[in-house]
Amino acid sequence: xxxxxxxxxxxxxxxxxxxxxxxxxxxxxxxxxxxxxxxxxxxxxxxxxxxxxxxxxxxxxxxxxxxxxxxxxxxxxxxxxxxxxxxxxxxxxxxxxxxxxxxxxxxxxxxxxxxxxxxxxxxxxxxxxxxxxxxxxxxxxxxxxxxxxxxxxxxxxxxxxxxxxxxxxxxxxxxxxxxxxxxxxxxxxxxxxxxxxxxxxxxxxxxxxxxxxxxxxxxxxxxxxxxxxxxxxxxxxxxxxxxxxxxxxxxxxxxxxxxxxxxxxxxxxxxxxxxxxxxxxxxxxxxxxxxxxxxxxxxxxxxxxxxxxxxxxxxxxxxxxxxxxxxxxxxxxxxxxxxxxxxxxxxxxxxxxxxxxxxxxxxxxxxxxxxxxxxxxxxx
Amino acid sequence: xxxxxxxxxxxxxxxxxxxxxxxxxxxxxxxxxxxxxxxxxxxxxxxxxxxxxxxxxxxxxxxxxxxxxxxxxxxxxxxxxxxxxxxxxxxxxxxxxxxxxxxxxxxxxxxxxxxxxxxxxxxxxxxxxxxxxxxxxxxxxxxxxxxxxxxxxxxxxxxxxxxxxxxxxxxxxxxxxxxxxxxxxxxxxxxxxxxxxxxxxxxxxxxxxxxxxxxxxxxxxxxxxxxxxxxxxxxxxxxxxxxxxxxxxxxxxxxxxxxxxxxxxxxxxxxxxxxxxxxxxxxxxxxxxxxxxxxxxxxxxxxxxxxxxxxxxxxxxxxxxxxxxxxxxxxxxxxxxxxxxxxxxxxxxxxxxxxxxxxxxxxxxxxxxxxxxxxxxxxx
Numbered sequence: 071x072x073x074x075x076x077x078x079x080x081x082x083x084x085x086x087x088x089x090x091x092x093x094x095x096x097x098x099x100x101x102x103x104x105x106x107x108x109x110x111x112x113x114x115x116x117x118x119x120x121x122x123x124x125x126x127x128x129x130x131x132x133x134x135x136x137x138x139x140x141x142x143x144x145x146x147x148x149x150x151x152x153x154x155x156x157x158x159x160x161x162x163x164x165x166x167x168x169x170x171x172x173x174x175x176x177x178x179x180x181x182x183x184x185x186x187x188x189x190x191x192x193x194x195x196x197x198x199x200x201x202x203x204x205x206x207x208x209x210x211x212x213x214x215x216x217x218x219x220x221x222x223x224x225x226x227x228x229x230x231x232x233x234x235x236x237x238x239x240x241x242x243x244x245x246x247x248x249x250x251x252x253x254x255x256x257x258x259x260x261x262x263x264x265x266x267x268x269x270x271x272x273x274x275x276x277x278x279x280x281x282x283x284x285x286x287x288x289x290x291x292x293x294x295x296x297x298x299x300x301x302x303x304x305x306x307x308x309x310x311x312x313x314x315x316x317x318x319x320x321x322x323x324x325x326x327x328x329x330x331x332x333x334x335x336x337x338x339x340x341x342x343x344x345x346x347x348x349x350x351x352x353x354x355x356x357x358x359x360x361x362x363x364x365x366x367x368x369x370x371x372x373x374x375x376x377x378x379x380x381x382x383x384x385x386x387x388x389x390x391x392x393x394x395x396x397x398x399x400x401x402x403x404x405x406x407x408x409x410x411x412x413x414x415x416x417x418x419x420x421x422x423x424x425x426x427x428x429x430x431x432x433x434x435x436x437x438x439x440x441x442x443x444x445x446x447x448x449x450x
Numbered sequence: 451x452x453x454x455x456x457x458x459x460x461x462x463x464x465x466x467x468x469x470x471x472x473x474x475x476x477x478x479x480x481x482x483x484x485x486x487x488x489x490x491x492x493x494x495x496x497x498x499x500x501x502x503x504x505x506x507x508x509x510x511x512x513x514x515x516x517x518x519x520x521x522x523x524x525x526x527x528x529x530x531x532x533x534x535x536x537x538x539x540x541x542x543x544x545x546x547x548x549x550x551x552x553x554x555x556x557x558x559x560x561x562x563x564x565x566x567x568x569x570x571x572x573x574x575x576x577x578x579x580x581x582x583x584x585x586x587x588x589x590x591x592x593x594x595x596x597x598x599x600x601x602x603x604x605x606x607x608x609x610x611x612x613x614x615x616x617x618x619x620x621x622x623x624x625x626x627x628x629x630x631x632x633x634x635x636x637x638x639x640x641x642x643x644x645x646x647x648x649x650x651x652x653x654x655x656x657x658x659x660x661x662x663x664x665x666x667x668x669x670x671x672x673x674x675x676x677x678x679x680x681x682x683x684x685x686x687x688x689x690x691x692x693x694x695x696x697x698x699x700x701x702x703x704x705x706x707x708x709x710x711x712x713x714x715x716x717x718x719x720x721x722x723x724x725x726x727x728x729x730x731x732x733x734x735x736x737x738x739x740x741x742x743x744x745x746x747x748x749x750x751x752x753x754x755x756x757x758x759x760x761x762x763x764x765x766x767x768x769x770x771x772x773x774x775x776x777x778x779x780x781x782x783x784x785x786x787x788x789x790x791x792x793x794x795x796x797x798x799x800x801x802x803x804x805x806x807x808x809x810x811x812x813x814x815x816x817x818x819x820x821x822x823x824x825x826x827x828x829x830x
Binding site: 093190250255259261262285295318330359 | 665
């Protein structure tokens with residue numbers, strides 16, 4: 071029952087066969103970095119794959135050697151909603167990422183130089199394909215569950231469509247079946263911010279020994295704005311002034327300005343997130359639209375899905391609002407799928423999917439008991 | 451009844467007495483550029499002042515010598531909701547603007563150089579004070595109505611508080627009694643975009659013979675995002691692709707990207723909006739909070755108002771939502787003020803206050819008949 075205190079360790083698997091991408095391009099070889107938690111049972115029936123969101127990575131649970139907790143550590147671990155005493159949890163960094171999987175900061179074997187802007191555009195489908203190769207490598211015939219929030223939830227949907235027999239449960243949290251025009255517009259402003267930074271050098275900033283910190287910080291500030299709810303920003307910051315009174319200049323005056331600027335700078339400097347990765351991830355989000363190959367009919371797209379679904383949304387999430395989850399639920403019900411849906415009361419906006427919330431945790435735990443039964447049936 | 455086809459002509463009035471500003475600074479002298487429409491009646495009882503929003507100017511009605519229609523031409527003119535056959539309408543460019551009133555592009559008399567970033571920070575109170583001087587200059591004892599949308603609506607509120615006996619009617623459209631933390635955060639991201647443009651030169655871009663076009667375009671793109679509703683963007687652009695299919699690159703792919711980029715570039719180049727003005731206007735918005743001087747109690751702030759009020763909001767406006775107008779209405783009702791309120795059904799978001807809408811026009815016209823009666827009573 072006591073939590074493991076050993077630091078998590080990442081593993082890298084190298085795939086030396088080319089990956090055919092949705093764009094028509096090819097990735098000649100690639101590495102996937104991943105972490106695992108818990109033990110794979112004898113017949114490999116208790117494996118869960120967790121898919122990360124835009125700025126996430128493979129370190130989802132526990133504490134790494136730098137003392138950094140995983141991004142979903144509140145919900146995944148021994149005794150937690152996804153109980154690693156029971157499940158074997160896998161999380162990999164997406165291709166195109168900057169945390170160890172092959173991406174823009176990797177060496178292009180064809181040129182011997184860093185990929186930078188030459189790294190091919192990725193899609194959810196490409197990610198799912200690479201994760202499926204990881205599944206085979208790990209000797210897992212079928213995931214007992216796929217779990218993801220936001221962009222991760224989109225990957226879960228893509229998995230359910232592309233490899234219907236490879237997952238038993240699909241847990242789709244704070245996601246949408248495709249981006250709205252407004253979502254795309256926010257991404258485009260963020261991309262413009264990065265690409266118009268003079269330090270961007272058309273994506274070849276590493277070769278120029280620099281990074282487009284200003285543009286990346288701006289993009290992140292804007293991202294944060296869409297992750298938080300208006301109400302929560304009001305509760306958290308209100309109109310509180312840093313110095314207690316108006317300064318009548320263009321310095322940081324309101325607490326909310328200070329917070330956003332800090333978040334932007336942390337992301338661009340301390341976290342050293344790669345700008346090309348940010349661009350790639352937003353583009354994959356824009357492109358995600360599984361219905362587009364099925365006459366723009368999401369019900370048809372999900373007709374081949376075999377998994378049981380849990381869909382979760384949060385009331386104050388205006389990035390991917392509950393209405394967007396309703397679209398997914400409706401399309402699943404059109405197919406008489408086994409679907410549970412929970413709309414969680416929260417003031418935390420899109421960020422809610424990462425934060426403590428008793429109702430959310432209860433829903434998650436309860437559903438995972440169902441998943442555990444399905445794992446045990448196989449495990450017996 | 452036939453519409454005037456002569457181009458509108460702007461006038462400039464120069465005030466050679468210093469203006470004491472809320473910041474404690476002083477503007478040694480200033481010009482206000484303004485346009486007027488219709489005729490002032492014998493006892494000057496039919497005068498209406500219109501206050502513009504962030505990027506607006508004094509050209510509110512008719513068509514100027516460049517053929518450009520005024521920004522509220524749909525609602526102000528002969529036979530229109532604000533009927534210039536009946537009313538004498540005045541609109542001035544705010545101080546700190548870049549369309550002819552003294553602002554950052556003007557010459558600082560103390561240095562003989564362009565003000566640029568040395569132009570003092572403006573507040574709604576300062577604007578109202580300067581507009582009150584214009585009122586005196588025009589020989590108008592009392593405006594029969596003050597009218598404004600968005601930032602213009604905030605100025606109307608400030609007028610009602612600062613010069614209660616100088617207006618009979620206050621028409622406050624798509625406004626808020628103060629910005630929320632989220633509103634401030636959007637402004638801050640826009641300011642960062644401008645100030646981190648290398649062509650900004652700490653605001654001295656005119657001296658460097660350049661303009662921070664990229665940053666200004668980004669700020670405007672972001673502004674547009676908050677003016678439009680998610681629904682309207684969906685209806686207008688959806689996920690439509692410019693080239694009909696995905697390009698798998700970082701060019702302009704979706705129609706919504708194309709639209710936003712066009713709007714941003716138009717604002718920064720063709721319209722040649724001054725970046726320092728943009729910064730000043732957003733700051734004045736952030737600072738607007740009349741309740742702050744009344745123990746954060748809007749009811750107390752509005753206790754001294756004597757005007758009759760019309761407050762209008764639009765259902766899909768998420769920049770200044772109907773709830774923000776409710777705050778104003780509630781504070782007025784706390785004071786037993788004469789207040790009418792209309793919540794207009796619209797998909798157009800914040801922009802709705804500028805666009806054709808039968809219900810909105812009906813409300814506006816009806817209310818203006820009340821205003822006309824009050825003008826006539828005096829006029830008789």
